[in-house]
Amino acid sequence: MEQEPQISRADARLPGRLLPRAFFEDAPDRVAPRLLGKLLVHRTRKGILAGRIVEAEAYLGPHHNPPDPAAHSYRGPTPRNRVLFGPAGHAYVYVIYGRSFCMNVSCEPDGLAGCVLLRALEPVHGWRQMERNRGLEPGAPRRALTSGPGRLTQALGLTRIHHNGLDMTHADSALQVRDDGTEVGAPLITPRIGIRHAIDWPLRFAVDDHPFISGPRKFSSAVSSF
């Protein structure tokens, strides 16, 4: 029989380097732009699904001054959002409008509840499986795969029951964020999408001019809240 060399690390075959918890133990508006260009990796029985993060939003915890009324943590812990109040680097996956999932990574030290919402990925590995997960025909528009928070969770097969609360900072975790050394330029910064409170806070970060981002590609100053 052939003899396989021992794999000393569970992540030996994954690209790049695993981001440690310390990466996420910071304010969400500092973590979100640093996540641009990093890889979100989901290890499944059918193979590895991975995408490069090209758009993310920061949601600030209730300890922040002023508090962020658009954040799920704004009114304190609930059964849904309790992972946000735990340690950094954990997945917060929730159902939005009864039909889609949204994927966040918790930030700040234990007890503080900031997070980053992942809004768009560029598919990097498992492109074909993502197409099947999305129920798309081969040859569908590429940006329909992972451009949008509900789309990317469906493409990677992420669900609340299976992934909410997962610690993403261990090498044997099914869900990880990894750094393969890709550099991105200064991010596009705009208000967040799809919210009704704090609509002008500049907490959406995206790789400028990237074809896979969702929503506006420029900062629009047309919105006046006064």
Place this chain on the structure above:
DNA sequence: CTGTGGATTTGCT
């Protein structure tokens, strides 16, 4: 291209 409405979970009033 733009706008509208339905699906359906979660939590607040």
Place this chain on the structure above:
DNA sequence: GCAAATCCACAGG
């Protein structure tokens, strides 16, 4: 009861 960090199908210009 109703609003919400969305997506998709469909209607109309």
